[in-house]
Each structure stands twice: as structure tokens, then as C-alpha cells.
Amino acid sequence: xxxxxxxxxxxxxxxxxxxxxxxxxxxxxxxxxxxxxxxxxxxxxxxxxxxxxxxxxxxxxxxxxxxxxxxxxxxxxxxxxxxxxxxxxxxxxxxxxxxxxxxxxxxxxxxxxxxxxxxxxxxxxxxxxxxxxxxxxxxxxxxxxxxxxxxxxxxxxxxxxxxxxxxxxxxxxxxxxxxxxx
Amino acid sequence: xxxxxxxxxxxxxxxxxxxxxxxxxxxxxxxxxxxxxxxxxxxxxxxxxxxxxxxxxxxxxxxxxxxxxxxxxxxxxxxxxxxxxxxxxxxxxxxxxxxxxx
Numbered sequence: 260x261x262x263x264x265x266x267x268x269x270x271x272x273x274x275x276x277x278x279x280x281x282x283x284x285x286x287x288x289x290x291x292x293x294x295x296x297x298x299x300x301x302x303x304x305x306x307x308x309x310x311x312x313x314x315x316x317x318x319x320x321x322x323x324x325x326x327x328x329x330x331x332x333x334x335x336x337x338x339x340x341x342x343x344x345x346x347x348x349x350x351x352x353x354x355x356x357x358x359x360x361x362x363x364x365x366x367x368x369x370x371x372x373x374x375x376x377x378x379x380x381x382x383x384x385x386x387x388x389x390x391x392x393x394x395x396x397x398x399x400x401x402x403x404x405x406x407x408x409x410x411x412x413x414x415x416x417x418x419x420x421x422x423x424x425x426x427x428x429x430x431x432x433x434x435x436x437x438x439x440x441x
Numbered sequence: 442x443x444x445x446x447x448x449x450x451x452x453x454x455x456x457x458x459x460x461x462x463x464x465x466x467x468x469x470x471x472x473x474x475x476x477x478x479x480x481x482x483x484x485x486x487x488x489x490x491x492x493x494x495x496x497x498x499x500x501x502x503x504x505x506x507x508x509x510x511x512x513x514x515x516x517x518x519x520x521x522x523x524x525x526x527x528x529x530x531x532x533x534x535x536x537x538x539x540x541x542x543x
Contacts, residue, residue, distance in 0.1 A: 285476060289472055292464070292472070300462070300464070310471065314471070314478055317475045317478075317479075318475065321479050379462060402462075429455070432455060
């Protein structure tokens with residue numbers, strides 16, 4: 260008798276999903292959706308767009324399972340897909356919006372979003388001020404529970420670069436939010 | 442080691458703000474949305490596979506047609522009668538086991 264998908268480790272679930280098991284892939288989605296969505300929200304800003312991006316990332320992961328060799332953790336791999344999608348979307352949006360640099364303000368603060376406490380809004384604004392790779396490193400290592408190595412796998416960056424992004428990102432966030440770096 | 446732990450500590454202010462912004466740990470709606478998209482992608486892949494398979498089969502029949510024609514000709518009237526039945530059987534097979542057929 261096969262173990263239930265909920266109890267299996269990621270590698271076993273990936274193997275079963277690769278063989279066509281829908282429950283195994285659903286278990287992977289269920290297990291990692293929180294981390295992947297949180298990451299998408301933090302690098303993208305807009306909740307609806309972030310969820311859409313996270314869903315697409317899981318679909319891309321499903322169709323690319325044959326290429327996944329297990330060198331990075333599954334969630335790091337999917338977060339890497341989200342990151343690449345976010346960069347592509349950002350480049351496309353920048354092209355569409357032209358030169359005026361209004362991109363960051365036009366996203367993330369869309370009309371119709373619930374009013375948030377000032378501190379949360381300030382954090383989102385501060386995150387939006389960080390460069391894309393720094394923001395992604397902060398989103399994974401500080402906001403998420405990724406190790407530096409896992410984040411390096413996800414972002415396809417050297418470990419030292421990720422560490423430096425996290426340190427600089429944290430300092431900058433605290434500075435922008437009026438806190439102190441300690 | 443302490444260095445690494447320090448790096449991963451966002452500080453009390455940031456940690457609280459980040460923690461308050463997490464999506465739910467279990468979200469059936471999200472899971473359903475992903476499953477629906479995966480099913481759609483799977484269907485598109487199956488259709489593409491079937492289309493390619495059908496085109497290849499048609500090409501093969503076209504290529505061997507001149508060789509097959511004299512052999513099949515004596516059974517032509519019988520095959521003509523059986524065509525609707527064969528079409529239905531083929532349709533059922535394709536719908537039931539698309540991967541096995543193509």
C-alpha cells in the first residue's frame with residue numbers, strides 16, 4: 260500500500276507526480292503554497308497578481324517536473340520560477356509604461372485593495388524601493404524561512420551575493436521605515 | 442554560525458510585520474485554482490499530442506496508399522459498410538485512452 264501523499268517527503272511526491280499522480284502534485288502545492296505565495300506577494304506587491312503568478316509558477320513546475328533534478332529544494336525551485344516570471348513581468352510592464360518610472364507606484368497600490376495598517380503599507384513601500392534581487396533575497400531569507408543556500412538556489416545567485424543582499428536589504432528596510440539597524 | 446543566524450534575523454519590528462502578512466497555511470481555493478490550470482495544461486498537451494499523432498498517421502497512410510490500394514480493393518465494399526462502426530470504435534478508444542492510441 261502506498262503512503263498517503265500528505266506523509267511523503269518532497270522527493271517521493273515529485274517522483275510520483277512525475278509519473279502522473281495528481282494527488283502527489285496537489286500535496287506538493289498544498290505543502291508549499293504558503294511560502295511560494297508569500298514570496299510572490301513580497302516581490303510583486305499586488306496580491307491578486309502575486310497569486311496569479313504563484314499559480315502559474317506551480318503549473319510551470321508541473322510541466323517541467325521532468326527537468327527538476329532535485330539539486331534545490333522543491334519550494335526553492337518553484338520560488339525561482341516565480342522570481343523569473345516576476346522579472347519578465349516587470350520588464351514587460353516597464354516597456355509598456357515607458358520611461359517615467361511610475362511602474363512601482365502603479366502596481367501594488369491598486370484601487371480596490373483593502374486599507375492596511377500604516378506599518379504594513381510602509382513595509383510594502385519600503386520593499387518596493389529595494390532593487391529586485393535584493394527584495395527577492397529579503398523576501399526569502401528574512402520574511403520567509405529560507406536559508407541563504409536555499410535562496411541562492413532559488414535566485415540562481417552566488418551564496419555570498421545573497422548574504423550581502425540580505426544584509427543590505429535589511430539595513431535599507433529599517434532605514435526606510437525609520438527603525439534602527441541592530 | 443552566529444554570523445549566519447544574525448543574518449537571518451529580521452529584527453523584532455520587521456519579523457512581526459512580515460509574519461502578519463502571510464497567506465493561509467491551507468487554502469483550498471488556491472489548490473483548486475492550480476489544479477484547474479494544470480488540468481487545462483494537461484488537456485492542451487494531450488490535444489497537441491493527438492493532433493501530431495493524427496497528422497503523422499495521415500502522412501503514413503498517404504505514403505503507403507499506393508501499396509495498400511490493390512490489397513484493400515477487394516474488401517472495399519465491406520469496409521465501406523464497416524466505416525461508421527470503425528469510426529465510433531476509434532473515437533471511443535481515443536477518448537478513453539488517448540496516450541495508448543497515439
